[in-house]
Structure formats: C-alpha cells, structure tokens
Amino acid sequence: MTAPSLERKALDMRRGACPALSAPMMTGDGLLARIALIDAISPGQLAELCRLAQRHGNGILDISARGNLQARGLTEISAPMLDTEVRALNLPLREGLAVEVPPFAGLDETEIVDPRPVAEAIRQAARGIEGLAPKMCLVVDGHGRLRLSHLLADIRLVAVRSGENICWKLMLGGPETTGKICGVFDDADAIATAISLLQKLAAMGNKARGSDLANGLPVNADAQPSISPFGLFALSNGFHAIGLGPAFGQAKAENLIALCYEAERLGIKSLKPALDHSLLFFGTHEACKALATFAGRAGFITSSADPRGHIAACPGSPACTSATIATHAIASEAAAECADLLDGSFKLHVTGCPKGCAHPEPSALTLCGTADGISLIGRGKAAKPPFASISFANTSASLRRIADLVRIERREGENSAACLARLGTDRLAAAVTSGRP
Template sequence: MPIPDHYRRGACPSAGNPMASGDGLLSRIRLIDGRLTPSGLRRVAALADEHGSGLIEITGRGNLQLRGLAEEAEAELTATLVDAGLAVEPAASEAVRNIQCSAAADLDPQALIDPAPQARALDQRLISDDRFRALPPKFRFVFNGGGLTHLADADGDIRADAVSTPEGTRYCIGLAGTSATAQSLGNCKPSQVVDVLVELALIFLEERQRLITPARRMRQLIDASGSSPFAGLRDLSRPGGVTADHPPAPEPGRTRAGTVLGVALGCLGTNSARLIAEQLEAHNSTLRITPQRCLIMPHGPVTNPGLAEAPELIHTPGDPRLSAIACPGMPGCASGSTATRRDALDWAEQVPELFDGRSLVHVSGCPKGCAHPGRAPVVLVAREGRYDLVLDDRALPEEEGHRIASGLLPEEVPDTLRALVSTAALNSPGDEPLVQSLVRVAQASRNRR
C-alpha cells in the first residue's frame, strides 16, 4: 500500500543539518568504512556528554547518532566533528555521504575483498564534486566485500558486491535493491569501481530531472523510466562469478574477525565507550561497527572488568535483548506515544521464548518504523499509548490483514506474545525455526480473514 505523506521518514540528519526531535536536535555521524579509531570514539563520547543525552546511538546502517542537542550547541558540535575528521563542511557535502561498507572485511579471511579503500575514495569524489549535492537525502551506495560483515541484505540505490571470477575478484554492479534483488549491470575491476559508481550517480541525477516529480530513489526512477540509461558502460563486463560468502551476522563472543559485543537497542553509554577506547588503545586497534548494532574489537577477548559489567553490553549469544529493535519513543521522539525502549527491554525479559536472541521483534513508537524500515516477523507499533501487533510486515503494514491485534496496553503485550508463541509451536512441524512458524501463523491469520 502507498505510504501516506505524514508517515514518510523524510529527514536524514547529519552534521550541520540536524533534525528536530522530541528531546532536542539529533545529529548523525557517518562512518564511511564502518570503522572508528579510539580517539574518534573518545571524541564522540565527550560530545554526547557535553552537548547531548549521554548516549551514543548506533543506527541500522552502522552509523552513530547524538540526540538531545540544544540548538545553540549544534554548530560547536559540528565544528568539533569536522576537526576530528568525522564530518566535512559544508553541510550540503556532508549530507550526501551515504555509503555503507563491510566493516571488518580486512579482518576476515572469508571475505573476498576489503572495500574500505574504494568506499573512502568514493566519499572523496562525492565531497569534491558540487554536482552530487543534488543527490536525494536517502540515496545510498553499498560496498559488499562478503564475510561476517557482509551487506548482501542491505538495500542500496547503487551497489557493488564482490564476486570471484576466473580473472580474479570483481565487483558486480547493481541498481535498486539488495544483492539478491538489485538489477545487475555487469562486473568491473576494483580499480574501476569508483569511476563506475560516479558515472551511474551522474546518470541518475540527469535522468531524475526528466520526470514530472524527480525521483528520490533509484527504484522510483527505474519504475518510471526503465534501466536503459544505465546500460552499456564501457568499464563493465558481463555479470557472473561466485558471490562472496554471506554467513549469518556475527553473534557476541569470539569470531574470526575479533570479539563481538552486542549493544542493547543500539544505545551505548559514554562510560562504556571510554572503556572500549581504552582497550582498543592497548591493542592498537580500530573499532568496527555493524548494522546489527554490534561492535567488533579486532584483538582478543575483553579484559576490562568495567566492560564485562556494563549493563548495555551483550557478551553471549542468545541474550533476549539481541532480538529487540526499538526507536526512542516517548519522550525522545515527538511522534512517539509510548516508552518503546523501556517496553522492549521489559518484554524481552518477560518473554524469552520469543526474544530468543535470533528472532527479530520490532517495537515502534509510531507507524513510520524508523528503527527498522523493513519487514520483521513480529512488530509492535504504538498508537495513542497502546500497541498493535503485526506479523511478517512493517510498522505500517503493507497488508492490513497482518495486523492481528489492536489497542493492547503495554502490560497486556507479554501475555499476547506468549499466546502467539504457543500457537506457533502447536502448529510447527518438528524443529521448524520459530521465525518460520510465526510467518505461517501470519499466513493462516490472513487466510481466515
């Protein structure tokens, strides 16, 4: 179903271009290669304490956010970020730096290539060419090197996915989607990929202006005009090759790329951030940040006692909080009518059979679904202080039949979720994963309607 204008997530905040929220201004720090030095982490923590809420938020794109900023402090914060190399000026250039990159591909022997050098080179091209300031706020580039921090499932307007070919590693260039759904244009050498992506972005900028209403995303342009303007680039060869390894996202604990720490609801306290910086410095390491709101420390296991006791850090797989994704809700967001983060943590503790560390439960303060725009097996979306339960859909359901309960008080939700899990278990053949059982429950509910 079409998204009503008042439910669109139109803003894309950045340094120098903050967004107003319920608790002040919100500014985003883009990590082009998914990496942050200890000194950078200390600087961000200091800014969060001095000007913000005292929390560092990790977004679903692997970036950082500071919220609760006073209007008069935002200019100083931006200047500090620019001085630290964490943002650029002017704000119009900072706004177009929407690049995602496999954060730990250089640490992972199963990744095909480390795309960080290409991501940083593309970033410089976007910054240095004023034409790219016309890119829409959410237009996104994706570099997927494969391995544990692959981005096969990340949606991109223009993407480069590593593939293995008889001629060596190449990037498969695609438009509008994930690695599975994007329209493939062909392969190119790593040395050519930045030029190719730049040319495709310039074609997009030219073609979008031919429409009565300029396209905001590549998918809109292709749906309206087709993909023929993007065909035939001289640096592209025929698509093909073996795709990079795309294993499940790393869980907390030791992995081949380092030690993974989960961060409950993506909210990292500044004290924990400083302790992480201290341990990184001791090992001369750089922090990696994933879209799953996890931190990867390249060195050995966590040895700092303070980190072991930090309440928001998750050290073991299966922790119920790993299943929960929640927006700030009330009072942090003006659109929220419930305390979503508090509710999500309460429900994770009360219903561990659903919050099993693997199944995804999205708790949204309103139908915009900012914390997780995509589909989720279970969604609890707030309306006027109560929750609706949606299965296998978005916070604003694409099919109204996916909304199986409405108007639940927060305290009524745990029993409803337990009944849902019981129904799924009763109808599950053998050892079917819970997520698949929940999807089948949703399908059965639709059929009954």
C-alpha cells in the same frame, strides 16, 4: 478488534532526511546530530566524543543500524559547538555521499577482495554530483564474513569470482535478497557504471532512489544471510575483534566511557561503530575476551545468543515526537519473557509509529505504536494493516501468547520466522484475542 487508523499527515509519515553533524534534526529530546565515520578510531577518541555529548547534549548516544554515532539532546546553541569540537578531533568523518564497506574490509581472509579501493574511487568520483536523495547509499561488499547484505542500498556492488577473475555484481534497490541485478563488471566498469547511475538519479530529482532504475531487471537469487556482529571474530595477521553493543542501540555516555577506558587498559587500540548497532573493538584474543567479560557485566550485548540483539527498537517516546509508546521498555520485557521466540531468524520490530525507522524492511512480527494502543503486524512493514490491535497494558501478555503458540507448533528443525509464516496471521490473531496459545 478493529484496526486503528494509520492516517497521518504526509510529513509525519516520511522517514525524513538523515541528520548530519552540521545539520542536526529535531526530535523529542532536542536536536540529534549524526557522526558518520569511514574508518576506525581509538577508544580514547570515542570517549572524547562521549564527553562532548555530555557537554553539549543530554549524554545519550545512539549507534544506528548502519553503524553511525548519534548525539542526542542538543540545542540550537550547543549543536554548532558540537560540530566545531568534533571536527577539531580530526576524526575520519564521512563527507558527502554514503559509500559503505563491511567493517572487516581488508582484515577478513574470507573476503574475495578488499572493497575499500573501489569504494574510495566511487566516493571521490561522486563528489561533484549534486541533487541526490538525502538517504542515498552505496554498499561495496568484498563478500567476506561480516557482510552488509541485509542493509538497504540504492546501489550495491558485491564481489564475485568469474573463472580466475574477480568482478563486481551490481544491484539496485533494497537489501541484497531483493536487489535487482544490473550487471557484472570489472573494477573500472563497476566504478563508471555506479557513477553513471548516480548521475541519472540526480537528474531525476532528490526523491529518486536506486529502485527507480530497476524496472525489468532480474532479482538477485543467490544472496546469503547476514551473521550477527556480536561475539568474537578471528581476523588476518593474528588480529581479533569483539562485537559489543548497547541494548537497542542506545547508551549513556558514562557507560561507553567506562568501556573505552577498559579497552585502553587492555591494550586495544582501535574500534569501529558497525552494523546492527554494534561496536567492534580490535585487539588480541585475550584482550577481546576480557573486554567482553567487562562489557557483559555492564549490561552490553556480547553474544549473538542475546535476545536483545534480535529486536529492532526505535528510541520511542518521549525521545521521538512521532512515537506513542515507550519502545525500549516493551523491547526489554520481550527479551526477558520471550527469549525462545527470539532465535535470530527474524528481527522483532518494536516501533513508536508507522514510519518504522528502526527496521524499514518487512519483519515477521512488528509491534507498532498508535494513538489507541499497539498494532500487531505480520510479515510486513510497520505501516501495513495489522492482524490485531491491543492495549498498552496487554502488550507483554499478547506477545507471550504468540511465543507460546510458536513453541507449541514449531516443527523439528523449524525456526521462529518459518513457524510464524506457516501459522499465518489468522492463527496469531486468534491466539492474541482468545487469551491462550
């Protein structure tokens, strides 16, 4: 088999700027507008957003990997109307620079410190900085249970203990596992340093990212893996949260409205769109369990054991003009047929093109759509040269052969990601081409 050509126009290969509520982006099914929130909203407010998505778009909503809502299928006429009507709801909309905190900030007894005051101070101080990259992002993490360590960040502040003091480790670029350590600071110096770095990046131009300032800095060596947001969590003051999500981060408005109505009926007052395409509903233990039962029957992901939660799939064709494959159909078959492979140790990346928008970091295994079929990439990003190329018709069979090989070869105590890495791409390619594990 020969590797397909990955040559594309430079414009096609860029992941592009973030769509915004007031600056939607054209996709295959119309304009897409992002509704970014900085705090919780009520189930009734989410239901109203869904109704607006039906009225002005095609009624399909995404929940992004970073927990942003996206309304699809807008037109040049309807997009400004959506903007106006969403703003009239007086929601806690994010304006300007993305400064993100974990969804349980201030409610998590395990976190070292509530990160919200530092995040808000940075958000306010950065208002006058212009010329930053469109996707510039800061993370301020109190080092609690449900963290943002796997998400990319230009600048990341993570709470650490230094003797009896609480400080902030500042890192530049990438997820926490590969971020470069810039220093450890108290609150005031952490805020001042973050603002100084943003000013430097603005002076370098709107393509500069945090990693551009990281040359020569040491790599963070003690990052902890993230945990799944799906499932039941006990929080402070008797609160609980249930993490739910639509398969592959996309839902019909009517299904989300029904979920919101049930949440209201159960007495749940607030929710947050959150990391990994999830929705976190906050309420009593009984209400959260009851909502999970309702959501499971409606087809939502309700548990970290659901294999669909271990797949990163972009909208695919026809929703995206760059995509060449129906990613959600492939992902659904993979979840149904290869659940043993999807053990949570890695994200199976299914992408419609080499841009890899759904999972910008390397994955243990990626299926990438091309003009000629599907490329299989091991331990890399979607644009990396493949170890094998297959036809659309052979996708499920090829992935099953890889899953069977891992099942046969997995050592005691070894997870799927470690087994895939040990086997190497030559063994994986041989399994795919030979027709047997």
